[in-house]
Amino acid sequence: MPTGVHLRDVRKQLFDAAERVLLRAGPDALTSRAVTTEADVAKGVLHRHFTDFDDFLAELVRDRITRLADQAALLHAAAGTRTVAENLVDALTELFDPVTVALTSLIFFRDDLRTRLRHRGNGVPLLVEAREMLAAYLSAECEQGRIAPDAEVDSLSLSLIGAAHLLFAGRRRGTLLDTGELAKTVHTVIADVVQRRLL
Incomplete structure (x- = not known):
């Protein structure tokens, strides 16, 4: 072999x-x-x-980031379909599965791991890529005319990632998040930039 x-x-x-x-x-x-x-x-x-256990963990996170690229492509392709809120709720639910939430905790609390993963700019690795995924999707929705052309997509993405992470990280292991609560949060974040009938 x-x-x-x-x-x-x-x-x-x-x-x-x-x-x-x-x-x-x-x-x-x-x-x-x-x-x-x-x-x-x-x-x-x-x-x-792997060089050491932190090297293993860094590669585990990078593998997760690679998978996120596939989700980003599907989300971008969804622009113009269903509603903006539905697309965002589904994307955030898939993004913050229990493994990703646990990996995010590891990144927060292991300084060496965070240092190895910090490849560009500021922010928490994995969440940075997730924010970029949402920003690209929201930009595509701007082009579709479903979001205001002057919408601050980077700020919206940051708000969505932060709020969703708090919701998902706050649940007990083995329990499901109430998607109604997530949907309410998404609606609140995007309310000022999406036409009411398209929410």
Whole structure:
């Protein structure tokens, strides 16, 4: 088996294991031992493919950011369909799944991890890319005429990301967020820039 293929398989196995640990026990339980035990591999496997555990975590977050690019493309393509609020609620619900919320907590509290991930500008990695995704979508809606042309899409995106993160991070592990509360928040944030009939 070519080395590259083998490496990708091991990485995926370890990333999947890390996500299961996060879902089951939260970010505090995520250790190199927990990951290798969950993946059912020897303890040294992780360190053969990653410099250290923070390097592993950084790659786990980067993998999540790569997946976010696919969601961004789908959201951008949704401009002009359904309502702006519906598109935003669905995007935020998908974005802030339990794994992303847990990873965001890790980024907040692990300085070394945050330093490794900070590749441009200010802000929290992963949330920066999420904000860019929403800003691109809102800009596309401006072009469709469904949002005011002078709307501050960057500020709107920041407000949406911040508010949604607080809602999703505040839920107990294993419980679902009331999407009605999220929808109300989205409507409030975009009320001044979207025509009432298009909300």
